[in-house]
Amino acid sequence: MSRRADAVSFGLDFQVNAAIILMIENMKEMEYIRLESDEEDISIKLNSGKYILAQAKSHIHGSYDFQNVRKDLKKSLTTLSEGAKKVVPEKLILVTNSANPLKDDSQPAFIGGGKRDFFDLPPSSQELITNYLSEVSNPLDPSLLRVQVIPFETDEYDERYKMILNAIKDFIGPIRSSNYELPVKLMDIWRRDLFVNGSKHDSKLVLSKKDVVWPILVIISDISNMDDDLQDKLDMDEGEYEEIVHRYRDFINSKCEKYSSFTKVLYDFNNFTPDKAIPRSKRIHAFLEECWGNYKDDFRLPSLEPELQESLIKIILYSILRRRVELDRVKRAVNL
Amino acid sequence: MIFKSIFLKEGMSARTINFTDGVNLIHSQSNSRGKTTLLRFMLYGLGYNIPDTKNIKFDRCEVKCTVENEQGEFVVSRWDTDFMTVRFKDKEITYMLPEELHKFHSILFGTENADTLNNLLGAFYLDQEKGWTLLNRGKVIGSNSFNIEELIRGLSERNCDELIAQKKQQEKELSRYKQLFNIAEYRNKVIAEKGSLVSEKAESKADIELEMLMMDREDLEKELHRIESAIKDNESIAKFLSEMKIMVSGPNDTVIPVTVDNIIGFSDNMDYLQARKKILRSQLVKLTRKIEHAHKEIVTSDEQLSFYKSESALDVFDLKVAKLPIDSVALKKQISRLESSLRETNRALEVATKYNNPIITELHKNITRYANELGLDEFNEFKATYLFTSNLKELSGAVLHKTVFAFRLAYILEIQKILKIKLPIMLDSPSGKEVDHENVQLMMNILQRDFSENQIIIASIFEYDFPEVNVIEIKKCLIE
Numbered sequence: 001m002s003r004r005a006d007a008v009s010f011g012l013d014f015q016v017n018a019a020i021i022l023m024i025e026n027m028k029e030m031e032y033i034r035l036e037s038d039e040e041d042i043s044i045k046l047n048s049g050k051y052i053l054a055q056a057k058s059h060i061h062g063s064y065d066f067q068n069v070r071k072d073l074k075k076s077l078t079t080l081s082e083g084a085k086k087v088v089p090e091k092l093i094l095v096t097n098s099a100n101p102l103k104d105d106s107q108p109a110f111i112g113g114g115k116r117d118f119f120d121l122p123p124s125s126q127e128l129i130t131n132y133l134s135e136v137s138n139p140l141d142p143s144l145l146r147v148q149v150i151p152f153e154t155d156e157y158d159e160r161y162k163m164i165l166n167a168i169k170d171f172i173g174p175i176r177s178s179n180y181e182l183p184v185k186l187m188d189i190w191r192r193d194l195f196v197n198g199s200k201h202d203s204k205l206v207l208s209k210k211d212v213v214w215p216i217l218v219i220i221s222d223i224s225n226m227d228d229d230l231q232d233k234l235d236m237d238e239g240e241y242e243e244i245v246h247r248y249r250d251f252i253n254s255k256c257e258k259y260s261s262f263t264k265v266l267y268d269f270n271n272f273t274p275d276k277a278i279p280r281s282k283r284i285h286a287f288l289e290e291c292w293g294n295y296k297d298d299f300r301l302p303s304l305e306p307e308l309q310e311s312l313i314k315i316i317l318y319s320i321l322r323r324r325v326e327l328d329r330v331k332r333a334v335n336l
Numbered sequence: 337m338i339f340k341s342i343f344l345k346e347g348m349s350a351r352t353i354n355f356t357d358g359v360n361l362i363h364s365q366s367n368s369r370g371k372t373t374l375l376r377f378m379l380y381g382l383g384y385n386i387p388d389t390k391n392i393k394f395d396r397c398e399v400k401c402t403v404e405n406e407q408g409e410f411v412v413s414r415w416d417t418d419f420m421t422v423r424f425k426d427k428e429i430t431y432m433l434p435e436e437l438h439k440f441h442s443i444l445f446g447t448e449n450a451d452t453l454n455n456l457l458g459a460f461y462l463d464q465e466k467g468w469t470l471l472n473r474g475k476v477i478g479s480n481s482f483n484i485e486e487l488i489r490g491l492s493e494r495n496c497d498e499l500i501a502q503k504k505q506q507e508k509e510l511s512r513y514k515q516l517f518n519i520a521e522y523r524n525k526v527i528a529e530k531g532s533l534v535s536e537k538a539e540s541k542a543d544i545e546l547e548m549l550m551m552d553r554e555d556l557e558k559e560l561h562r563i564e565s566a567i568k569d570n571e572s573i574a575k576f577l578s579e580m581k582i583m584v585s586g587p588n589d590t591v592i593p594v595t596v597d598n599i600i601g602f603s604d605n606m607d608y609l610q611a612r613k614k615i616l617r618s619q620l621v622k623l624t625r626k627i628e629h630a631h632k633e634i635v636t637s638d639e640q641l642s643f644y645k646s647e648s649a650l651d652v653f654d655l656k657v658a659k660l661p662i663d664s665v666a667l668k669k670q671i672s673r674l675e676s677s678l679r680e681t682n683r684a685l686e687v688a689t690k691y692n693n694p695i696i697t698e699l700h701k702n703i704t705r706y707a708n709e710l711g712l713d714e715f716n717e718f719k720a721t722y723l724f725t726s727n728l729k730e731l732s733g734a735v736l737h738k739t740v741f742a743f744r745l746a747y748i749l750e751i752q753k754i755l756k757i758k759l760p761i762m763l764d765s766p767s768g769k770e771v772d773h774e775n776v777q778l779m780m781n782i783l784q785r786d787f788s789e790n791q792i793i794i795a796s797i798f799e800y801d802f803p804e805v806n807v808i809e810i811k812k813c814l815i816e
């Protein structure tokens with residue numbers, strides 16, 4: 001691959017990953033995100049109607065090669081100023097992987113990443129930016145400007161994406177921390193979706209918050225990701241549990257996915273009054289124990305031995321209820 | 337049934353030939369004049385699929401054949417091998433061939449039983465080539481076969497369709513397993529001879545990897561299908577709800593229409609399914625790319641291997657055969673299992689056909705009678721089971737010729753008795769090479785005595801001693 005092609009694909013990769021971080025930071029207020037929009041490299045529309053516009057600038061050796069950073073800064077200020085004229089901006093960001101994006105030796109470098117709004121930058125940096133902006137017609141409002149540095153370097157997967165993965169981990173922490181595969185899976189999905197989005201010619205094609213959030217729900221409510229949790233809750237023998245989940249995975253999933261089955265379970269659960277007073281956290285467990293027999297006709301699998309029938313029904317009921325709970329939790333967490 | 341006449345037209349030449357109810361001799365002074373062709377035209381005129389002769393292509397000729405049975409006269413016209421038209425009592429019907437041949441023959445021969453209809457030709461027509469060696473099973477002419485078991489089942493109305501289908505299926509499977517077994521044996525030989533090179537390849541990492549990828553893809557496709565079906569189901573419920581226009585009472589006397597938007601969980605579930613579908617699709621695309629890549633790698637490594645290690649296509653073939661995951665021991669077991677099931681099916685079929693069947697007794701009685709009359713000493717202690725013999729090697733020359741004749745006459749008698757019809761008897765060259773004049777006369781005596789009410793059509797260069805014979809003379813060629 002030529003150096004030019006290398007730099008282009010590296011730049012695109014950085015842009016996509018920077019978009020993930022900006023998207024996570026603004027998830028609660030985000031309406032949609034678009035890469036390569038009419039306004040900027042990254043464009044996030046907020047529920048308020050305002051936009052966050054970001055210009056992404058990457059350098060293959062961002063931690064020590066600052067040769068082109070000033071040139072990039074100047075260009076970024078020009079394009080951000082132009083973008084700001086097209087929409088109402090909430091924030092205008094120069095997002096880069098350069099550890100010294102202004103090549104300003106008087107300021108501590110952005111080692112390990114970080115972000116600074118214009119007025120938090122050292123006076124020398126502010127002066128530099130102001131000088132550049134004076135050459136731009138209708139320049140942007142400096143109070144909206146932010147410089148954000150995301151370490152992103154080397155060809156080593158773990159090293160290059162560590163900041164992105166950490167950001168995803170922090171984001172999903174409150175939602176669900178036990179699923180150790182979730183951050184990587186989610187990063188792969190988001191990277192792919194954003195990359196595809198950026199490659200679409202029609203800039204009206206955006207990724208809505210729904211598009212971004214639903215994959216989380218899909219991953220965490222997958223029956224195979226619920227394994228440990230489910231097995232403990234149902235108090236089942238490991239062998240029995242394994243057998244049912246792996247042999248009847250399709251059957252369980254199809255019951256959880258069809259409206260005709262899950263609506264009945266949700267309705268029954270909402271109207272469920274346990275025999276004795278129990279804490280809220282034990283309600284699902286009590287429902288499974290007391291009510292599983294009511295679903296013998298709905299979730300019966302004739303080929304299954306009668307003694308495993310009860311466990312199968314409980315797994316289906318648990319999966320439906322658990323999915324509902326997870327769904328509400330995630331939707332609340334991201335304000336969907 | 338009798339033939340009344342036949343009109344033949346080829347190009348600008350045409351000829352009409354009339355037949356009488358009794359004995360008709362198609363005669364020429366020398367061979368290769370068109371006697372056999374005329375007999376074949378007559379069968380073609382009945383709708384049978386008959387192969388062309390050396391000089392005449394049937395589909396280039398126009399044939400109009402008039403036949404008669406107890407119900408009346410039928411005029412059959414054929415211009416093409418794919419259909420025929422039949423005029424009967426001022427109505428004209430077109431039959432597609434061979435699909436609708438039985439429809440016409442059921443009227444002509446008075447039975448709808450397919451087993452019987454399939455085997456009539458083999459009873460009343462003796463072809464000059466194969467006819468005189470066809471005893472109880474085999475080709476009559478072209479694609480028309482004869483099978484004694486089938487005829488007996490047809491005449492006795494014993495339906496064995498299920499058993500026959502089962503037998504065919506078992507035979508088919510057995511033949512495939514045997515072929516597979518041969519390959520397995522060949523594979524074992526290749527591995528034994530070429531040793532590690534091929535066996536290592538047989539279990540190469542790339543192959544296993546590819547197999548696993550394929551399994552993953554299969555799982556993904558299954559899951560995708562399930563999700564799509566769930567989406568479809570849910571959509572139809574949504575449509576149903578919107579069409580029902582259900583309203584519920586809300587607080588303060590408000591009325592709330594029930595829609596998918598206010599049903600708890602509905603939209604969420606649909607969003608969930610759509611997101612899952614999208615993820616699965618993209619996984620599928622990724623996996624398909626990986627599979628293509630793995631395929632390419634295997635092909636490349638095979639090519640490289642064949643380039644470096646082998647010099648011929650045969651060697652490359654051996655490598656590929658060695659990679660096939662087939663086990664000759666398991667195949668052998670399967671083959672013997674199938675053979676045993678086939679034996680059981682055959683036994684069941686035999687019982688269903690032969691057990692307590694008076695038709696067999698009658699056939700046996702008539703064959704014995706005619707065999708004795710024709711001087712076949714071999715049949716003095718002839719058992720009924722011999723009707724179904726597969727061993728024709730012990731019969732040869734004149735003995736076989738006369739035996740065949742006796743069998744055929746017995747079939748005709750039985751068919752005529754049960755269907756209450758008369759069949760024509762069509763003999764092509766009854767004076768075979770090894771049959772002397774005396775024997776031929778014995779055969780003709782039987783025809784004259786026992787089949788005087790049948791139309792007899794003989795094609796020969798000889799003349800026969802019958803009181804009344806309609807001689808159809810062919811001079812240079814059939815259609816002059």
